[in-house]
Amino acid sequence: MTFGRLAWAGLSHYRRTHLAVVLGVASAVAVLAGSLLVGSSVRASLSGLVTARLGQADLVVASENPFTESLAERLAEQPELQGRATVAPLFTLEGIATHQSSGRRAGNVSVYGVDERFFVFHGVEAEAPTGSGIWLSPDLATELGAVEQDAVVLRVARPTDIPLDSLHGRKDDTGRAIRLTVRGTLSRTQIGEFSLSPSQGPVRALFMALPRLQRDLGQAGRVNALLVSRGGQPLDADAVVNALDASISADDLGLKTEPVGGSLLVETASGLISDSLATTVSAIATRQGLERTEVLTWLANKLTVGDRTVPYSLVAGLGPAAGGDARLAELLRDTGTGAPPIVLNDWAARDLGVHVGSDLQLEYYRWADEGRLVVEQTTFQVAGVVPIEGLAADRRLSPAYPGITDAESVGEWDPPFPIDLKLVRQIDEDYWDKYRTTAKAFVPLEIAQELWRTRYGGISSMRLRTADCKLGTADCGPQTADLEASVPRALGSVRAGITVVDVRAQNVSASVGATDFGAYFSYFSFFLVVSALLLTALFFRLGIEQRLREIGVLRAAGFSVAAIQRLFLLEGVVVAIAGALVGVVLAIGWAALMMYGLRTWWVGAVGTTALALHVDPVTLVGGAVGGVVAALVCIWLTVRAVRKYSPRELLSGSTSGAFAAARTPGSIRRLMPTVILVTAVGLAAVTTTGAVPAAAGFFGAGALILIGGLMALGSHLRQPRAGVLGGSGVSALAGFGWRNASWRPGRSMTSAGLVAVAAFLLVSVDAFRKDTHAAGDARGGTGGFALIAESVLPFVHDPSTSSGREELGLQFQSNDPVFAGVSVFGARLRPGDDASCLNLYQPKQPRVLGVPDALIDAGRFTFAKSVADTDADRENPWRLLRGELADGVVPAIVDATSLQYVLHAAVGDIVTIDAETARPVRLRIVGSLSDSVLQGEIMIAESAFAQVFPESAGYRVMLVEVAAGARADEVATAIEERLEPYGADAQSALTKLEAYHRVENTYLSTFQTLGGLGLVLGTIGLAAVTARNVLERRRELALLSAAGYRLRDLSVMVVAENLGLVAIGLGVGVVAALVSIAPVLIARGGRPPALSMVWLLAVAAAGVVAALVATRAVRRLPLLASLRSE
């Protein structure tokens, strides 16, 4: 006989009671481990989804500006990749596809220009598209309703070397429409769902022939992405960057280097040299002791002196070295007094009749950041005249301007800005014939940069010279070649904007998700777990109470309290482990049920049916351990209670005997409930005056009512009864039955308390249910906007301005029946990952909106929180976006829901986006919007946007306000039709907000459903407790029976006790909850929360069932036999 055997004997003998405990633990473990399994299943599903969609792609080399297709082969030959990694080139764009016969349209289409290398790379059996043939992903084919041989028109943005929103950018020709023919769909196994972005939504992929796409985009021999496969070998992004730097050429980087006139000319295809390139070339020049000259050339509309004008002249800004022309350098030295100097060539000087010291007006165009052409003018002072020779004759001081440089005459110029050909004279044509793009005037570089610098750069070319020899001649051959090679090498891929991303690691990391479903389902299942644990503790306690005399004799035999506790804990451990083993099996079933729920009833929360159960042993074990620990804590707390029983109580087998220690609450404890309830009423009253915020005040009052109500019940149960029994009939019996609730006040309080707390939470959580009906005004969730439109292709004209709308064909005339009263705010967009609750994946490169000053000043939406510390900023926290922060940090505003649940940050935090790219961006969150339709966007000021995302030209988002009574759907249709070339899609702001609300409300419904289940479980479990109570009181009931009580009378008493506890629990919980959500109830017109009421009715029904079970227990008692002592 050992301690262990003693414990085992107890386990075996009292196995029925322990079985109930095992079931309780199994339930807790099943729900807890099952919930965690849900989390791991969601993660695994999301991870599986993204990795399947990546195919064999591990890393991606990508650039906004296309590079040579042959870079793929050069890269693959580098030592880091040779023999193991494979590389495949492709052209990837976003587009909009229209099914020609039906007119059905799909936006956000991922267009891939591929050839056979793509399919070989992924190891799939599929024929590469050729000619106009295309493959569609299954989702896209379904959305378009397209089948083989159908015609599809694809509209995509045309990559341009010259930035769209620069003076020379082609603003009216931003996209290309390509007519294609469907060959069929590519299945998932044929890489038909290829996607580089993590998303659980449908994949809209279109695969077309690479050569065809290159031709249509005017990008022959160029691509903008390379897929790299590791081939199972270690290969990180840094190694690929190194290999890339060793293999890139000037052509890949859009660089042009050419010996010109003894110098090396460095310029780019865009016509502007970026600051990073300028710095790189300057560093090379310094290192090699070269003389460098920066040049910024601009087209002047007019050069005017007095009443004489020369139209359309190129003016070159020269750096101090002036390309080695000492005289020009001297003449251009700005003395700093008076107007800045300008030097004319002799042709222009003659035509204008100038002399040194003359004032010259220079008029020019500039493309303003806000998307419009402006005419500006500056006065110069003629500092000198130079002959057209040497540098002054070098037409290469001007970059190649499409529409200008190649024109045969000025009259054939076709620039992307208006010119008045009537101003062009024959002598101007003669000049063009002879000198083409030779500059007519020269200014100091710093003056040129003051006037014409853009965010894309302030230099159009650079000249490098060496004193040793003339670059480009035979004498200088090696030096020229070295220099030409050194520029792209020194710039490198990263500074040139070519990014290398470990897309597999990034997407798998993103699949961890913004939402931890394991934690969420654990929270949702909180009541289920608590109910199961409470029942575990209750049944274990019942087991102990059943063995009180046994405990007493062990105490008498010298077992210390600690030894007895150890004995019962040992039994508890065995029971808990047995329960855990059963629970683990049930957990898989529970998780499968929850995953089914996510795919069906709760699909609104996840937006996909692609979630499947993944059984992860580690998660199961973790959940089981958690459940066991929780159960053991409950058991330990129960066992601990043994200490409080005196040996007499134990040996008598009763803990409520005549000599039980007094547990009557003292006077203070008796008064506490009253004090608390009065405080609750007072708090509610004060809140109505506005002295306390409504949400906090009423919730506090509700919580106090809950606590006070339960304390009042406890006090009532523990108070000695002053009155005596009296009366007759059902009411008297019910009163007598209710008194029995005082027999075991702990059990009674547990029952009623569980019901009350659960009811409180189930009802009050409904306050968080989002409602769109009040969202329509300027301070509401939609900001007063009826529509949100987004285009696939950017448009450079600001739709906020009337001129911009005119350019876009969106004239909102006052007598226009559709557009009268419509106003628009345009915003810039850096496309990226959706940071809203609709995206299950963690956004790595979230969408960023550049909001205009007009929207900032409008003060729309309501802020949840901001860092405003002035009255003006507090009145309109949007103003904080204009703040200047140190270290390049940009102020940003995010929706509060996105901020907390997706980005996991708070107002005041600094977050870094695009962290894994060459240009991470640091944002300081200066404010958060409350429940807005802009969830999913990070908003910064347009001015900051232009600096941080210069490559994202134009506008792509419009916030549209319509007049009261106007038909928003007609406005939406009109916008889509008129902006069809840009692939615009206009959506109701309310509909969009409802989609967000649907996600959040689905989470709430899930919580209420599972919480309700837990409440029902707890209530049903009370049936067993009540039956137990009846068994324990069988002698008293038998005595009443001997005294003439019928079975029916005894049943009434038992039912009254049980239902009384449930009813009081429900009543206290519901009243407390309704008070706590009073502001929300009032706002909703007094409508009670429907789903909560359904579950509370279920609880009440469960309480009736429990009472009936107890009644049955009474009926089955051998009452007369119970009158005997044993």
Added chain:
Amino acid sequence: MLIASHIAKRYDTARGGVPVLDDVSLQVGRGDAVAIMGPSGCGKSTLLYILGALERPSSGTVTLDGKDPFSLDDAAQAAFRNTHVGFVFQDHLLLPQLSALDNVIAPTLVASTPEPAASVRQRATTLLTQVGLADRLEHRPGELSGGERQRVAIARALIRQPALLLCDEPTGNLDRASADAVADLLADLQKAHNMMLVVVTHSAALAARFPRRYELSDRRFVDA
């Protein structure tokens, strides 16, 4: 020697204190057998529990072989009971999940000085043989008669060779024949082990067997 001096006990209830014992004193030496009688509710069991350090007196002292168990902490008190006191209750209070032999052995599991299992088992077997249950060692309490259960309870009370054996109505639930058998057993064992024996009973027949008898009335001893 068991010395109880001026023991008083009072229970606090919701309606005020209830005195149960008032200035009770008692001395019992080795080999003495004492019966305490009195009507139901007079405090006999309370006195027994105080003597056995199961309940603390409101006032007064108890020493057993010079040791005051109420000066010890809970764990030491339990160890004291385990070593020095054996209890027999009216309702045998055998553990239903254990055999007769295991029921007897149970108190040895918490001995402060563990003994070899074999010698414990031998001693338990001997005790059960002494009480006439040599052939019922592996039987569960449910398989024994009332008298047999009480004999197992007596053997259990003696397994630790206590100096003091306290019996609370040991024959209260037994028929006449069983009661006589148990009474004889108690007397024999008490002599054999030279214990101090205190029996609480309302049975005059049982009390008559004891050379010293006390009557508890009005919370005090009166001459029996």
